[in-house]
Amino acid sequence: VTIRESDLLRHIAARSRAMPAHVRIGPGDDCALVTLPGDTLATTDQLVEGRHFHPDWPIDLIARNAVGRSVSDIAAMGGAPTCALATGALRAGFEHADELFDAMARWARHWHCPLVGGDIAVVDGPTVLTVTILGAPHATRAAVTRSGAHAGDAVYITGAVGKAKAANWKHPVEPRIDEGAWLCDTLGDRLHAMIDLSDGLGRDAARIAEASGVRIEIDGDAVPLAQGVADWRAAAGAGDDYELCFCAAGDVPPVAPSAVPVTRIGRVVEGSGCTIAGADAANLGWDHTDR
């Protein structure tokens, strides 16, 4: 099957006629035109065949995870997704391009960020999907960075870790958009720093510590584990959980309105680095090149 890129792009444009009001010009012109709040969040991420997904996975799961990974970055700032752009460098002979882009468009709409632009190329190599998401920061809290943690804060996590690993990474990404917004609503300026867990609790919590110039100490036994995960050490080193890890002062409710639990797992102190049960956590996370 020869993929004609121009036909595919036409296909995307044809599927994209019904757009929300903030999309002034959708796919099919040189650019999209979108009406955004003046302050805009922007993030981009890649999903690579053989690394982040396998070609025998359902197309819908591949599409979901391609879009969801980037949506999760918006959630990590406490923001709301507003629009998406997606490109595919598709392995020559890949026969599901229409289905894949339809599914990406569907997941983008699901997370309130309609697909407003894209591009398709064919490559003699693994498929690479790249998704850019724009978003609006929370209206009152503004954007939550990694760099605001203070000594004295407690460290929390939504949901459980190790889900993707327990499923051998064939696991649907569920970005915590509602939970991130709810934390901004509920905690306001007491929500000091936040990150989403893409590379493992150990490595990602260490990133908050580094960006904030503080030390984070995580109590291994307090880390909530996904079903099928034996212990915190396995879970904390596993990536692709897309839970939110955050540092806050004062009381934090133990469960979000979405029913996702929020668990206190540690504390922020003066110093540097990140430990789990006293061990250096920075090396527990995985680097995508290590797989």
Added chain:
Amino acid sequence: VTIRESDLLRHIAARSRAMPAHVRIGPGDDCALVTLPGDTLATTDQLVEGRHFHPDWPIDLIARNAVGRSVSDIAAMGGAPTCALATGALRAGFEHADELFDAMARWARHWHCPLVGGDIAVVDGPTVLTVTILGAPHATRAAVTRSGAHAGDAVYITGAVGKAKAANWKHPVEPRIDEGAWLCDTLGDRLHAMIDLSDGLGRDAARIAEASGVRIEIDGDAVPLAQGVADWRAAAGAGDDYELCFCAAGDVPPVAPSAVPVTRIGRVVEGSGCTIAGADAANLGWDHTDR
């Protein structure tokens, strides 16, 4: 050489400290935060090794063309680039990742759209660079689409066609940002439709005709040719020129303040399709899958 993605992303962040005021949060957090005009242009495009560039090209040229292709889409709407996000899926063993991202950041700054986010992965296959550009539409003309051409308009082109082909595609992209803005300034609402020439004059002019519901007739002998191009037929079928093709009513100055010439090459009439010297032009352009 093993590429550690986390080291590379750190490298990007470290190189990105000095940002213009509209970049509130630059690379290094989950998202960038940028202050934009409410109406924002957005486009994304890919540069694929073996298709759009060859690995023995200078890194600076590869970087320039990766960023320039997307910037050209902003120019085609008459807009001004404001920020960029770039990802690289780099062929395993590629040794110039730092240099490549430094060069992309430099070209992004050159075109006034600082690189505010990115991602790097390693693939067992050709390198794929994906660049998303956000931009501001022209302040008074607003965004110029492909769909506004009217019967009675004349058709124009900036510069000359066939440059990239004459150089066997080893040719630096020069997006016509200043010229696009100047056309908006000068022509205002008389500038009815515009596109940038990425896939060849024939195919791209046909896209204006299709989007506008009109017929475009191009005079082959009027098409300005780059040095080394024998005739309009070769030039009009060649891609990667990144000149602006536009339809306008009334007088158009023959040269932009940048000294780039503006040439009248045809007319818009009622009907459908696009011809060059009477021949169907739609099939002259190239589809990226055909190469």
